[in-house]
Amino acid sequence: MSQSRLASCIPLPIDNKLLISVVEKAKDWALMHGVGMRDKKHFSKDSIQIAPFVLLPSPFPRTEFTKAIELQPVLNELMHKVAHNDEFLEKTLQNALQVDDFTAKLYDVWLKVREEGITQSLSLGLFRSDYLMQQPDSNRIKQVEFNTVAASFGAITSNLPTMYRYVMRQLGHGELIKNMPENRALSGLCSGIIEAYDLFAVPSAVVIFVVEEVSYNICDQRFHEFEISEKRPDIMIYRKTLGEIYEETELNDKKQLILDGQPVAVVYYRSGYEPDQYPSTKEWDARLRVERSSAIKCPSIHYQLAGTKKVQQALAAPGVLETFMSEGAVTSRVRDIFTGLYSLDFDEGGERAVEMALADAEKFVLKPQREGGGNNLYGADVREALLRMRHSRERAAYILMERILPPLVSGYVVRPGAAVPPPLSDLVSELGIFGVIIGNKDKIYCNRQVGHMLRTKLADANEGGVAAGLGALDSPYLLDL
Template sequence: MGKKSLEPCIKLSLKRDNLQDVVDKAIDWTLMHGISMRSPESYKKGRVEIVPFTLLPSSFPKKEFEKGKNIQKLLNELMHKVAYDHEFLKNSLQSVIEADDFTAQLYKIYETVSMEGFSQDISLGLFRSDYLLHFGTTIKQVEFNTIASSFAGLAPIISQYHRYILEELGHKQEVNNIPNNNTTVGFSTGLVHAWELYNNKEAAILFVVENGVTYNISDQRFHEFEIRRLSPEIKVIRKSLVSLKSCLNLGPNKELLLDDDVIAVVYFRAGYGPETYSTDCEWSTRLLIERSCAIKCPSIQYHLAGSKKVQQALAVPGALNRFFDDPICIKQIQDVFTGLYSLDLNSDGEANIERAIKEHNNYVLKPQREGGGNNLYNKDIKNKLLEIRKSKERTAWILMDRISPGTQNNYLITPNITSQTLKSSEVVSELGIYGVIIGNKNKIMHNEEVGHVLRSKLASTNEGGIVAGFGVLDSPYLIA
């Protein structure tokens, strides 16, 4: 079966000058409504530029879109159960922590607080499950994000923009094909709900952010501003791990104290990659946070549950039976999984490496990293596997069947676009479905699906991270 081409939402047949006018208007609309980020090239606090976006919404099959939304609560529950299953986490990550220092440090924190006894048994998850449309017909999961799931603050606005631009182009009826999206409200309500469960009206919410420049500033701030709208009494504080080390302490009852403020909820928008932990002080600060009775988003066990290796372990035949008795639930989850393979130092791992070296175009090689720009493709897979084949390093990677997404034409609008570079391009789209879950080992207190985001990229590009510079913001235009 070959890739399926999807028809664009509308046929855009404008003269060059008219098209440029539409693009200029689109850029102004998105910039004035907050679809913006700080520029890595010319960072100044008072300056932003547009987040790259598609001029038009991208077509997406309604049936598959609804499948992704309908399964999200089940996936939330699965990851919650995984996070609170010590034996499964330990067995899944054992080989990785011997080969990957970053995962080993996270696991060391998890083991420490687990042996001491968790001061806070409640976890908050703001999750996102990402899918590509295999052969343009059926969604397959790319990954599941349990930390710093980005663009929930901008996703509703890009949907609003696409409604605006369709009406501007004379396609008012087609606006009905763009689904409603309330991700900012959903995530912010989850944070407020966790704050309420902490049961201290004087306590604050702490956003742990990047040290130095926060490029994706609008996405983060929209959550902060929405929290203020929902509950004006809640104080939100933004600090990096570096800045926290001099002002964070534990109170007599394991309260997390930031100077004079008690912290009810810690929301990690940074800390998902090794670059955040440049010294032992950052690791010590993370450990102190995990030892506290603040509710963490994510908790250390939620963070580990989002590891690529755990995703691969869940795809092993029979693995889901550990978490669900209902065969219908198991089948629903398995239907969105794609092939995931271990590279452990055993006969199965060796067979997987041998196959991937010979058929490298059919796979993606993925490390235990988040944020885009880390995966390997094509001949790079072969070269990397030949390099690490005889070392423990290989166990820090997983192999995934390469998904062949459907393509369509669209215009990618970037900050540097000019009349000379303005052209229609072949793109592929990745659907993200957001979920919120709150619970402890014995009870799930809150579980819902709260919206979506679509990110698109040139069909010729492998990686898709927007902040990493590969993808653009988009929204789905639902088709039969």
């Protein structure tokens, strides 16, 4: 099926001389306003380079953008309820646990904490729900995934509307700025950490950001620290790896997590979502220590488990949503954003899904229980993997998802070190909506939508993760279709 197109916000191509000038201006703007990352090939703590970005804001239907924003608090609450339904998580994950060692280890931490009694009932969720427009379905949004851990780029993308206003004025199209929505994701996400800190209610407490050994996405992380420090100078933030948490923290008799003699109020994970981030038993011991403590976790272990692909697939099954939401228009709106999601368990449904994918592999994506980009399989790789795993329990660690076909748009991707001017390319965009929720099993203290991001990739690229080097940062240009 050929993909439909959305018109760019301005006529293309741009005159070559003007294009070169505006690209250089935009790159300088990006560098001077922190739209940057560290260079993976030539890493230095003393320098950053531009993060890949699209020169023009990408078109997105206003009605679907509004729908995604309105649904975010509903999805926040849904995932909160899922995370607190022990029976549902156990049943949904039981087959994957037998073959996915990483998910099994997370699950084991959860079991240990539950068995000894949960010290901190409050959880903080800084979530992001990701969507593609489905072209055969009138460009309506369909959910790609729901991120419950280390949902990134809220900080950098908060700067992009200002950059695009500058770019549009340089191109002589300042009158179009009114169609570009403001984005306050950074302040919204940070307000969640601050509210959790205040609910902890120990004035001398500190906050830990759990980070990787080497942080390439440093701007996105540091802006959170700078924002919190500006709003609340009394809150001290420490960046620690899981290994450093193992070496430098302890639990006191009140189950407080103690760092340098001070209790920890909030632990915010920007790492800890991939197996490679737990290279030894020390990292797992550190994760267990944090979960056993009174610190408010972002995410708690059960929030992280609720964000697995198996849960996403289970929620899309007939009748499951209704166990968490009352039947009605809102439930129907949530079901409408789901695309086809299928279990690969060893049962009748799993066998049907395997046959379906082998018959037409191009229509599907094979997804493991992972976050962070670069893990999914497409097209011929789906067929090859399913043939290999067909009679192996390994296949239960994956779900099968119908491939979403978004509309194309022409545009320019600006990358560090690439030739200027960039070529005019066919692109597709993925919308992410950020949400904040704080609560326990019995009460939700806050629940809101706080901002958005747009991530755009070349139309022929399967994956779109910016941190993984596959996508580019973007911002929506709202269309009234």
